[in-house]
Amino acid sequence: MPEIRDFHAYPDAQGRFGRFGGSYVAETLMAPLAELTEAYLRLRQDPAFIAELDRDLTNYVGRPSPVYFAERLTRHVGGARILLKREDLNHTGAHKINNTVGQALVARHMGKTRIIAETGAGQHGVASATVAARLGLQCVVYMGAVDIERQKINVYRMKLLGAEVVPVTSGSKTLKDALNEAMRDWVTNVADTFYIIGTVAGPHPYPLMVRDFNAIVGREARAQLLEQYGRLPDVLTACVGGGSNAMGLFHAFLNDREVRIVGAEAAGLGLATGHHAASLAAGRPGVLHGNRTYVLCDDDGQITETHSISAGLDYPGVGPEHAFLKDAGRAEYVGVTDVEALEAFHLLCRTEGILPALESSHAVAQAIKLAREYPKNGIVLCNLSGRGDKDVHTIAAREGVQV
């Protein structure tokens, strides 16, 4: 791969990040994608749209989110300083709202009256239902039947917000199948429907658009570090399922070559067991859900079922920009197991009084490992992408506690 001079120059006009990305979709989707691309490329440069988005991020989402020095956790680990970018403090409790606020505005500008979304952990579904309620748009959320069982609280939240939650019973009944079903809905109802994809995957322009809307995370964090610490962090880390919170944190730092970047994928029961969701660490290049990226599949090209304790990371593909960063050697991707994530979950609860989402607990576990590699004056910046209230039932059940 040739030396990359400017990581911010990607994707190209066809939505390609090197050999990854693109638009691998059925003919029926080409026109709606072209319409969306045209609208989005116009809006992203429109000062009025940008001002409108900024207002929503400030007044509705509650940005900027703080960068918090986890002092007791740092002392407990005994390594570099661990800083947490507190996306868990956003409205609805995760980074997902950054993207849905943005896409809902795009939908309104395009005159669409119906929102559809897919969701895994339910965070994106809640974030979509939230913005749909606020703008008075109809909202349908596709969710795997297995995930519905794992995330009952979020399902109820979506219903309270006026969304219809459609259980998906095909395939592995998880996030990937919900995405298939949402695509089918979109193909059938393109005239009035806007599909809010929740991660930096899917066909062009989604990886670009979702990354743009989440890039506020890294832009803020970079400025906050420079202002509060007078320097950039030594290393960034974030959990990677589809990869939107990670891409959000990483993007502003991609051209800061001295900043190391590490993505934490779900290693489930362990990479060697085959029961995991680590597409980058253990998968291979393929085509899934409209883009070329790393996927988990067998030798026949069939997408394999994934495992993670965290529904939000339970996805056999990953955003194409991450695939590109991996091949370019700009970012490393490593696995964090269910057990490691749970340990980090408990540790953060006890040392900092912060209850992280199971997804984000993978990032915290990785931050702890990284902190041990750096001297005490070093800085590890970890994206705390969401809060863990939604996961208390999963954790209680796993630990044999009746709630």
Add this chain to the structure above:
Amino acid sequence: MNRIDRRFVVLKAAGRTGLIPFVTAGDPSPEHAVALMHALVEAGADLIELGVPFSDPMADGPVIQHASERAIAAGVGLADVLGWVAQFRQLDADTPVVLMGYLNPIEIHGYERFAQEAVQAGVDGVLLVDCPLEESVVLAPLREAGLRQILLAAPTTAPERLAQLCQAAAGFLYYVSFAGITGAARLSTTDIAARVAELRAHANAPVAVGFGVRDAESAKAIAGFADAVVIGSALVERLAGATSAEDIAGCAQGFLAPIRAALDARA
């Protein structure tokens, strides 16, 4: 000459409308996969579209999705499908076979390797649902090996893209008669007629119409203005319960024969 091209020349000379049934390879039963292909020809098929099962068939409705799931559960993979085509060719040297499916199984198999093995097995074309013209550069080894890349056009396709598709069309151009998944309700026949007439005037290949064709009546309506009619979900649904070779052949015959008769009645 590629079998697809030759078949359409023959159809045109005879003034007949082509009948293209779609079945998912290995469904309802892997052991009768080859017998089913012969039964389709027996019942009047001019070309066979053979679905390569994929775990995530984004553009398909529940019927074909479930057929795909059943075939995968029965262990069907790309190598099996190629093997069945090769077996089919031992007794049928003329009926064109198009493999229909998604890109990932072929990407993982390797484009060069697939091209070579497919030609050797006697495959004539591929229709890869998630590989639009814009991304088709990866299929160059297939085209160079002599396989026809069947392209799709849809009611939503913009005029300038239609022109590109007509230009690039090979084998046949597959017109999807509505903007939706396979097996859903369709556009009005008058609407389709107008669009297909336009395509036939400009395309470098014959035009087949599919998605939503369910029976003799709907096939006959389309036969008036298309070079061929594709029938998928309704046939797959009909075959789903069949277990023995006789059942399967009976279903194929019972379903396709009236459609064949309806198509020929207007010729």
